Amino acid sequence: DQQVKQNSPSLSVQEGRISILNCDYTNSMFDYFLWYKKYPAEGPTFLISISSIKDKNEDGRFTVFLNKSAKHLSLHIVPSQPGDSAVYFCAASAWSDMRFGAGTRLTVKP
């Protein structure tokens, strides 16, 4: 069962523009959400997270938005840089149960 879905397998944006990566979840028990970034032949690295008591968390160029009523979260990268090109995984957690989406491959073109 896919409790966390990233419906866009890939996204391409121009350098300097905004990148918006989306994630939907089905389990209303999830209360903590994370984004990971993965380069080829490397393990994912933690990028940013948000608790269900918030609707926004910002860290530099990265902002995560949470819409609990829609069970939707998104990651905004502004401005996008070529070094941001990677696969981004969304994850949702309830207690010790962490589920991952299938990932979105972001390509930032110079």
Next chain:
Amino acid sequence: SQTIHQWPATLVQPVGSPLSLECTVEGTSNPNLYWYRQAAGRGLQLLFYSVGIGQISSEVPQNLSASRPQDRQFILSSKKLLLSDSGFYLCAWSVSLTNEKLFFGSGTQLSVL
């Protein structure tokens, strides 16, 4: 600082052969340890997690097993590999089990032929 080591980086094994992937964590004590697998086009699937030496929880019944012989060592094994065991295997650790970010190793790309 904490580091996680996972090896080998790539592995090609024939069907029916055994498997042993090893993961070690440095710079922390009593970490929670995890094995994940990513099949092509799929998300990361949790296979096993461990909260302490000799304590293994299995999330997906299958052809694989895990062991934790030492506090910072986590091993993924199989007696006989299947074609469907191919994938990208990731070891990870965290400070706690609940709502905690994971620190991943660099992964092992396993191809079963």
